Amino acid sequence: MGSTHSSLARKLEIWLMMPWGHVVFYDGLAGRTVADGIFLANGLAMSTDGKYVYVCQLFELKTFERQQDNSLRFVQALRLATPPDNPSVDPVTGDIWLGTQPIVIEMTEHLEDASKSCSSQVLKVSTKNGNTTSITSVYASDNKGPIWGSSVANYYQGQLLIGSVYHKLLYCEVRAF
Numbered sequence: 001m002g003s004t005h006s007s008l009a010r011k012l013e014i015w016l017m018m019p020w021g022h023v024v025f026y027d028g029l030a031g032r033t034v035a036d037g038i039f040l041a042n043g044l045a046m047s048t049d050g051k052y053v054y055v056c057q058l059f060e061l062k063t064f065e066r067q068q069d070n071s072l073r074f075v076q077a078l079r080l081a082t083p084p085d086n087p088s089v090d091p092v093t094g095d096i097w098l099g100t101q102p103i104v105i106e107m108t109e110h111l112e113d114a115s116k117s118c119s120s121q122v123l124k125v126s127t128k129n130g131n132t133t134s135i136t137s138v139y140a141s142d143n144k145g146p147i148w149g150s151s152v153a154n155y156y157q158g159q160l161l162i163g164s165v166y167h168k169l170l171y172c173e174v175r176a177f
Contacts, residue, residue, distance in 0.1 A: 023055060025070045034072045035064055043086035043152075048094050052130045056084040061098065063130045075130040082121055083107075086152040096125040099150035099162060102140070110149050114166035117143040120150035122162055139172065146170055 012018065021041030024031045040058040046066070047054070053072055055062045061084050064072035082100040089096055099122060101107035106118035122139040125132055139162065141147065148167040153160060160172040 019057075021057065023053070023064075023072065027070070034070065035062075035074070038062070040083075042084065045087040045089050045096065048089055048091055052127075054087045054089070054096055056087055056098070058083050060084070061087065061096070061125065063127070063132075065130055076132065078125065078132050078135075080123070080135075082123070084123070085150070088152060088154045090155050092157070094127065095155070096127065097138075097153040097155050097160075098123045098125065099152045099164075101149050101151075103143075106143055107149050111165065118149045119143050120145060120147050120162065120164070122150060122153040122160070124155070138174065138176070 017039070019037040019039040021038030022033045023035040023038065023044065025034045035055065038055060038057050042056040044053060044055045046052065051066055053064045053066055055064065059080050061078040061080060063075040065075050067073060082102040083104060084098040084100050087096050087098055101118060102121045103119045109116045110118040119142050120140070121137060124136045124138050126134045138160070147162055147164050147170040149164045150162050151165045152163040155174065158174050160174050162170040162172065
């Protein structure tokens with residue numbers, strides 16, 4: 001997955017709302033773009049069966065179907081009220097887990113100064129044939145919570161690890177699923 005490299009280009013991408021990010025397939029010898037038009041590319045994951053690729057961009061989770069030649073066919077764009085980060089896929093159920101930062105201004109301030117706290121949220125997205133069937137908020141905390149700025153969530157058999165950009169790792173036991 002690629003995006004703009006310089007800080008000026010990244011700022012222009014935001015200010016001008018330019019979708020300059022892309023997904024690149026690398027076969028061990030050469031790379032080629034298989035999806036473009038990604039706005040603020042922010043992590044990707046593949047379904048457990050290798051059939052779907054999930055790409056995070058600002059306020060959206062895009063789903064692509066992987067073709068035999070490893071090109072990608074767009075399936076769905078799931079709009080979210082929070083910016084998703086670094087999707088992970090449950091190896092048992094295939095659910096997509098997202099670390100998110102529900103209050104963007106707090107996260108922006110946290111990225112500029114790691115001592116400033118910010119809120120966190122974790123979403124579980126269930127899918128069937130590449131299409132969303134449900135979204136569940138599994139964890140949420142305000143800026144006084146035990147983790148600031150969740151950036152990834154990994155779930156396995158009732159255990160959830162939530163990571164952050166600058167803060168810490170949080171372990172949770174999940175008994176609801």
